[in-house]
Amino acid sequence: MLSHSLFINTGNILSLSEAKQKASQNSTDELIETLKIILNDEQSKGDDKTIINGKKDTSLQDVDRKDLKITVKVFISSPDVNSLKEALDQAFEAFHTDTIESLVIAYKSAESPEDMLSSLKKIWSVVEEYVKVDKLSSVGLSDINTNTFIELFQWADIKPNIVQINLATCCVVPPALQEFTKENDIQLLTHSDPCQILPQEILENIFGSTAYLYWLIRYQIHLKCRGILSSKGYLLRINKSNVKP
Amino acid sequence: MGLLSEGSPLSWEETKKLSDHVRKHGVIQFINLYKRLRDRQGDVLKWGDEVEYILVKFDDDAKTAKLSLRAMEILRILNEKENEDPDNTKSLWRPEYGAYMLEGTPGKPYGGLLAHFNVVEANMRYRRQEAAKLLHPNEVLMSLTVFPRVGAPDFTDPPTHPTPNTGASRSLFFPDEAIYPGHPRFKTLTRNIRERRREKVAINIPIYRDESVPLLFKEDFTSKGDDCSSKVAKDNYIYMDAMGFGMGCCCLQLTFQACNIEEARTLYDQLTPLCPIMLALTAASPFYRGYISDVDCRWSVISSSVDCRTQEERGLKPLKENKFKISKSRYDSIDSYLSRQGEKYNDVPLTYDDEIYKQLLDNGIDHLLAQHIAHLFIRDSVSLFSEKVHQNDLEDTDHFENIQSTNWQTMRFKPPPPNSSIGWRVEFRPCEVQITDFENAAIVCFTVLLTRVILSYKLNLLIPISKVDQNMIRAQKRNAVKVEKFWFRHDITSDIKSDNTQSEYTEFTINEIINGKNGIFPGLVPLVNSYLANMNVDADTHCTIQRYLKLIQKRASGELLTTAAWLRKEVTSHSEYKHDAVITQRINYDLLRKIHSIVSNDISCPELLGQCISSKTTDTIPAAVAKAEKCSATNC
Numbered sequence: 013m014l015s016h017s018l019f020i021n022t023g024n025i026l027s028l029s030e031a032k033q034k035a036s037q038n039s040t041d042e043l044i045e046t047l048k049i050i051l052n053d054e055q056s057k058g059d060d061k062t063i064i065n066g067k068k069d070t071s072l073q074d075v076d077r078k079d080l081k082i083t084v085k086v087f088i089s090s091p092d093v094n095s096l097k098e099a100l101d102q103a104f105e106a107f108h109t110d111t112i113e114s115l116v117i118a119y120k121s122a123e124s125p126e127d128m129l130s131s132l133k134k135i136w137s138v139v140e141e142y143v144k145v146d147k148l149s150s151v152g153l154s155d156i157n158t159n160t161f162i163e164l165f166q167w168a169d170i171k172p173n174i175v176q177i178n179l180a181t182c183c184v185v186p187p188a189l190q191e192f193t194k195e196n197d198i199q200l201l202t203h204s205d206p207c208q209i210l211p212q213e214i215l216e217n218i219f220g221s222t223a224y225l226y227w228l229i230r231y232q233i234h235l236k237c238r239g240i241l242s243s244k245g246y247l248l249r250i251n252k253s254n255v256k257p
Numbered sequence: 258m259g260l261l262s263e264g265s266p267l268s269w270e271e272t273k274k275l276s277d278h279v280r281k282h283g284v285i286q287f288i289n290l291y292k293r294l295r296d297r298q299g300d301v302l303k304w305g306d307e308v309e310y311i312l313v314k315f316d317d318d319a320k321t322a323k324l325s326l327r328a329m330e331i332l333r334i335l336n337e338k339e340n341e342d343p344d345n346t347k348s349l350w351r352p353e354y355g356a357y358m359l360e361g362t363p364g365k366p367y368g369g370l371l372a373h374f375n376v377v378e379a380n381m382r383y384r385r386q387e388a389a390k391l392l393h394p395n396e397v398l399m400s401l402t403v404f405p406r407v408g409a410p411d412f413t414d415p416p417t418h419p420t421p422n423t424g425a426s427r428s429l430f431f432p433d434e435a436i437y438p439g440h441p442r443f444k445t446l447t448r449n450i451r452e453r454r455r456e457k458v459a460i461n462i463p464i465y466r467d468e469s470v471p472l473l474f475k476e477d478f479t480s481k482g483d484d485c486s487s488k489v490a491k492d493n494y495i496y497m498d499a500m501g502f503g504m505g506c507c508c509l510q511l512t513f514q515a516c517n518i519e520e521a522r523t524l525y526d527q528l529t530p531l532c533p534i535m536l537a538l539t540a541a542s543p544f545y546r547g548y549i550s551d552v553d554c555r556w557s558v559i560s561s562s563v564d565c566r567t568q569e570e571r572g573l574k575p576l577k578e579n580k581f582k583i584s585k586s587r588y589d590s591i592d593s594y595l596s597r598q599g600e601k602y603n604d605v606p607l608t609y610d611d612e613i614y615k616q617l618l619d620n621g622i623d624h625l626l627a628q629h630i631a632h633l634f635i636r637d638s639v640s641l642f643s644e645k646v647h648q649n650d651l652e653d654t655d656h657f658e659n660i661q662s663t664n665w666q667t668m669r670f671k672p673p674p675p676n677s678s679i680g681w682r683v684e685f686r687p688c689e690v691q692i693t694d695f696e697n698a699a700i701v702c703f704t705v706l707l708t709r710v711i712l713s714y715k716l717n718l719l720i721p722i723s724k725v726d727q728n729m730i731r732a733q734k735r736n737a738v739k740v741e742k743f744w745f746r747h748d749i750t751s752d753i754k755s756d757n758t759q760s761e762y763t764e765f766t767i768n769e770i771i772n773g774k775n776g777i778f779p780g781l782v783p784l785v786n787s788y789l790a791n792m793n794v795d796a797d798t799h800c801t802i803q804r805y806l807k808l809i810q811k812r813a814s815g816e817l818l819t820t821a822a823w824l825r826k827e828v829t830s831h832s833e834y835k836h837d838a839v840i841t842q843r844i845n846y847d848l849l850r851k852i853h854s855i856v857s858n859d860i861s862c863p864e865l866l867g868q869c870i871s872s873k874t875t876d877t878i879p880a881a882v883a884k885a886e887k888c889s890a891t892n893c
Contacts, residue, residue, distance in 0.1 A: 026713070026714060026715075037787075039790075079299075083793060114793070114885075149885075150885045173881065173884075173885065174885075176793075177796065179796060179799055179800070183796075183799075183800035183803065183873075185796050190796075193881070194879075197880055197881040197884060198881055199795060199879070199881040199882050199885055200795055200796045200797075200879075200881075201793045201794065201795055201796065202793075202794050202795070202796050202799040203790070203793070204790045232791050232792075232793075234792070236301075236369075236886075237301035237302060237368060237369040237370070237886070238301055238302045238369045238516060238712075239302050239369045239370070239371065239709040239792070240302075240709060240712045240713050241713040241714075241788065241791050241792065242713070244791055
């Protein structure tokens with residue numbers, strides 16, 4: 013098998029009733045199930061594809077772009093700026109748009125706080141670039157240590173105005189973070205994603221033992237001021253080569 | 258409780274003569290407004306709650322609690338603020354049927370952000386405090402669906418006496434002074450409903466058969482010189498004979514604005530199967546006329562209390578003077594769905610005037626909406642004001658509203674008012690009001706969240722109307738949450754078409770409907786949680802909603818008592834209670850004092866509310882959220 017990289021766009025998974033029926037599943041379960049459904053549909057079409065698209069999203073056909081709010085969360089585990097840029101560019105292309113209203117970066121790594129901060133600065137420079145040309149409006153970070161967040165905030169040219177924390181089970185917000193967000197008009201938002209949305213062993217299970225995830229995006233498209241979720245899906249870039257990059 | 262036109266009310270005879278006039282022009286007014294507004298698009302979500310309250314006067318020496326008839330005085334002061342600065346008021350106050358009742362709503366509707374769920378309870382609290390400031394010592398504002406001793410001897414402050422032979426109600430139990438005196442509508446409705454029916458209304462609710470209740474529970478009304486009551490009062494039932502027993506109850510209502518008429522139809526239909534479920538879950542009215550009844554809800558009491566149908570219309574006599582046999586009171590559950598998806602579940606025969614139906618069709622109104630309007634218009638006007646008889650049908654909608662607002666059904670489909678920025682709306686009307694703001698906010702937020710889940714996930718909850726009606730009966734039974742099963746659709750998430758509607762629904766407990774049944778039904782709260790996970794909620798709102806959902810879940814599972822179950826328990830475990838289903842002045846006093854202590858947070862009540870009753874509710878949405886969503890913190 014030739015090594016290649018694979019891009020998957022799940023399309024609007026709200027049209028898959030299997031996913032809704034299991035209301036209590038977490039993001040990882042939902043993602044695995046979605047991938048299985050989509051890959052199953054693709055199997056007959058050969059194994060050497062580089063792009064897999066799920067069901068075409070028809071839910072937004074008759075909606076004015078200005079009535080939509082696109083929210084994107086990028087899951088990455090390396091501070092590679094090109095990888096992040098590619099992820100964002102794929103998102104713009106997938107939604108046929110020049111702007112994304114809300115972006116959250118979930119950067120997961122085992123670095124020391126100092127290294128983490130310097131990685132985040134690299135990542136944040138990309139975010140700033142896109143904000144400066146009005147391609148992004150609200151921007152922020154997920155599951156970040158309060159001190160690291162404050163340091164990044166003070167360093168940043170374009171300040172993050174979102175910080176996302178996992179509150180799936182309890183209502184305890186770190187007081188320092190609470191205070192800082194209040195003083196600086198930062199949205200303190202919640203999420204319920206597992207700390208690793210697509211663990212390596214599951215990835216290998218689905219895509220083979222050498223699979224490697226460059227980046228993963230989860231997007232939600234809301235109808236503004238109506239509290240309606242009209243589309244939701246995942247975009248991901250995977251490497252299936254024999255040698256890990 | 259509906260349109261409050263100012264002016265001089267006409268007598269029933271005059272109103273009756275004009276009933277065809279009102280109908281004729283009401284239909285034309287609807288046609289005109291429909292043509293003007295059917296294509297209205299792009300309205301955002303706005304919504305609001307309505308909480309009704311009673312005023313209670315305690316006498317700590319005599320150990321009594323009575324209904325205080327001072328609502329008009331208090332309302333006058335509450336309305337001053339609104340009149341002075343209508344754009345900046347945080348609450349709106351309106352009269353209700355009882356001279357002891359107030360209705361409060363938020364000053365402005367809430368918007369379509371998730372963060373708005375976190376201001377609901379704070380606003381309810383504000384309303385309660387605002388009204389409380391105007392009360393006399395020992396006077397208390399309570400959100401209690403029914404006052405336990407309403408219609409029992411000596412239940413008002415100041416004392417009043419029923420007048421069985423004169424006045425609006427002519428009740429053996431409910432004095433006219435207990436009807437709100439500040440607007441003529443209420444007494445006019447009372448009189449006209451009685452006169453149209455040609456007899457007093459008759460409400461019979463089964464008595465709770467406690468061990469010392471006589472085998473034959475039968476009250477003697479002949480000594481009061483009232484033969485007609487003796488004839489209609491049923492053995493082993495608590496008998497009531499006035500509109501005040503029903504319309505004097507409090508409830509919790511919700512109105513949502515839809516983005517267009519189609520979404521309004523969808524919401525109207527999809528919420529219909531939830532009416533009995535929410536009624537059972539919010540059950541809060543087990544007591545009437547100082548007795549414990551065998552039902553937990555107010556619904557059938559109100560339904561009978563405004564049942565203006567004649568004997569002919571009720572099918573007791575062959576039709577001679579009246580046009581139709583009518584199966585329900587004008588206060589009851591809806592009879593038909595309005596969306597195309599709902600059409601095949603319309604299995605209850607609809608009564609309507611063919612000419613009106615045809616007139617609506619001829620004017621471009623579809624079959625479903627036409628039959629709905631024509632069905633509403635089988636009713637006569639029961640309240641008409643001389644100043645409002647002649648109207649401009651191109652602009653006015655009073656005659657349409659006259660009939661629409663006296664069809665008190667579980668759901669109401671509301672067209673945009675003339676010359677306003679308000680869109681098509683749907684009103685959700687089954688819920689009983691709970692004693693605390695925390696509970697009421699929980700019910701309100703849960704229901705509004707469900708509408709968002711329904712629209713986002715395109716859920717389909719529809720079952721035949723006849724099954725919804727069966728559920729309405731079950732919902733009112735004693736302890737329905739724990740012992741009854743309800744028809745509910747099992748596959749609500751897929752859009753698989755089936756020809757056999759019977760296989761689409763089955764019987765579930767409330768617990769299964771709310772919390773899910775493993776492998777069979779996802780549960781409404783898990784669906785709400787799944788939706789919330791996709792909505793990027795701010796932290797405080799998230800915590801508040803989670804507490805609300807926990808309350809709903811625990812009420813549904815039986816881990817917490819419903820309000821009705823708790824009220825029963827309080828009375829039947831009172832030291833003065835003699836197992837005779839009688840709520841004495843002292844029992845009533847102690848019960849209401851306890852409720853007030855719970856509401857004031859002086860004592861806890863974990864069996865009713867659980868351990869976690871403090872939410873993170875605040876007066877305004879977070880500034881950062883308002884900024885990001887580009888709407889002001891007070892208004893979106």
